[in-house]
Amino acid sequence: MSLDVLRSPEGAALLGVAAGLAAADPSRAAVALRAHTDDPALASAVLTQATLRLAAAAKFGADAEHMFFTRDGLEQATRPPVAGRRAERLRAAGATRVADLCCGIGTEAVAMARAGLRVVAVDADAETAALAAANVEGLGLGGLVEVRHDDALTTSLDGCDAVFADPARRDARGRRVFDPAAYTPPLDALVARASGVPLAAVKVGPGIPHAAIPAGAEAEWVSVDGDVVEAALWLGEAATVPRRATVVRGGEVHELTGDGERPAPVGEPGRYLYEPDGAVLRTYLVSELADRLHARLGDATIGYLYTDAAVDTPFARGFAVAERMPFVVKRLRAALRERGVGRLTVKKRGVDVDPDALRRELLKGKAAGSAEATVVVTRVEGQRTAFICEELPRA
Numbered sequence: 001m002s003l004d005v006l007r008s009p010e011g012a013a014l015l016g017v018a019a020g021l022a023a024a025d026p027s028r029a030a031v032a033l034r035a036h037t038d039d040p041a042l043a044s045a046v047l048t049q050a051t052l053r054l055a056a057a058a059k060f061g062a063d064a065e066h067m068f069f070t071r072d073g074l075e076q077a078t079r080p081p082v083a084g085r086r087a088e089r090l091r092a093a094g095a096t097r098v099a100d101l102c103c104g105i106g107t108e109a110v111a112m113a114r115a116g117l118r119v120v121a122v123d124a125d126a127e128t129a130a131l132a133a134a135n136v137e138g139l140g141l142g143g144l145v146e147v148r149h150d151d152a153l154t155t156s157l158d159g160c161d162a163v164f165a166d167p168a169r170r171d172a173r174g175r176r177v178f179d180p181a182a183y184t185p186p187l188d189a190l191v192a193r194a195s196g197v198p199l200a201a202v203k204v205g206p207g208i209p210h211a212a213i214p215a216g217a218e219a220e221w222v223s224v225d226g227d228v229v230e231a232a233l234w235l236g237e238a239a240t241v242p243r244r245a246t247v248v249r250g251g252e253v254h255e256l257t258g259d260g261e262r263p264a265p266v267g268e269p270g271r272y273l274y275e276p277d278g279a280v281l282r283t284y285l286v287s288e289l290a291d292r293l294h295a296r297l298g299d300a301t302i303g304y305l306y307t308d309a310a311v312d313t314p315f316a317r318g319f320a321v322a323e324r325m326p327f328v329v330k331r332l333r334a335a336l337r338e339r340g341v342g343r344l345t346v347k348k349r350g351v352d353v354d355p356d357a358l359r360r361e362l363l364k365g366k367a368a369g370s371a372e373a374t375v376v377v378t379r380v381e382g383q384r385t386a387f388i389c390e391e392l393p394r395a
Contacts, residue, residue: 012045049069064236066139067139087117122151218242266299267296
């Protein structure tokens with residue numbers, strides 16, 4: 001179904017109807033929509049778009065009502081706080097006109113335009129480029145964004161002082177691609193393409209190996225509310241530190257930087273245990289976080305940190321240690337029963353256990369109590385160790 005039809009007065013009216021139907025009763029929406037049109041193809045396309053907009057509201061808020069999506073485009077689109085922060089960083093570095101290569105449905109271009117940048121948004125897929133154009137226009141940003149159906153590796157960069165690229169990281173079957181050489185376009189080709197402008201950034205999969213990071217690039221991992229959602233390589237003048245962990249929590253952005261090469265100190269576990277955010281672990285910035293927390297590792301190979309005093313930090317989840325013991329299931333079960341624990345979370349690192357299976361094993365048998373606890377199973381100086389903990393509240 002043509003995007004032009006969905007944007008026509010008839011399509012727009014049906015989208016309004018379908019939005020209400022999908023929100024009220026998704027299972028009956030298709031049947032109810034037939035009362036408003038005798039074109040089954042149009043009804044199907046409208047309902048699909050209304051359903052996607054409903055799902056997109058969680059990510060894009062009120063903007064979703066004015067945008068058009070595909071399932072893949074919605075899933076792969078950058079979250080607005082992350083895209084907005086990246087756009088602001090480019091603007092602060094001196095960018096004025098950015099080439100948004102592999103622009104997808106245009107969400108990065110929207111963030112850049114809202115940051116006051118002019119944008120050339122390019123995508124090799126005609127349908128996707130049309131969606132991007134519709135989205136920037138629907139959000140009132142068409143005057144700042146030029147959308148091209150073109151090849152990212154050959155399109156003109158004349159007048160652009162910055163490049164942002166978001167290559168496809170899925171194969172023809174929709175499976176994730178982890179090898180940067182298998183991106184579309186490949187990472188090395190995009191890095192070479194961006195070398196002609198002062199400022200550049202390339203979005204990559206969070207599973208990118210450190211060995212694939214180009215020399216001189218800044219590698220950044222981003223987490224949102226505890227989930228690592230993406231990574232990016234900053235190139236040229238945009239690269240200011242070797243590694244950056246960006247943590248977005250509750251809409252607030254926090255950054256930890258360093259070289260990711262120093263080992264963290266190792267010592268005896270203390271009264272508090274900290275589990276670093278995934279972005280900190282991916283950037284190898286555990287030592288930098290240890291400096292901030294006045295913490296140490298209990299084992300040089302395990303990324304749990306320990307302190308003697310509680311410290312509020314956005315870069316880690318904190319736990320007060322109630323009891324420490326060798327990891328022996330029978331002994332640990334007895335200790336939990338003595339504490340009346342009936343609600344249990346199991347976390348592990350550096351130990352070959354299944355957290356769900358261990359949780360069931362620890363709670364089986366006698367009637368469980370009402371107390372709540374977290375059990376952390378790990379290694380301390382090479383020895384399998386269990387900690388019974390209570391999670392600390394966050395400010």
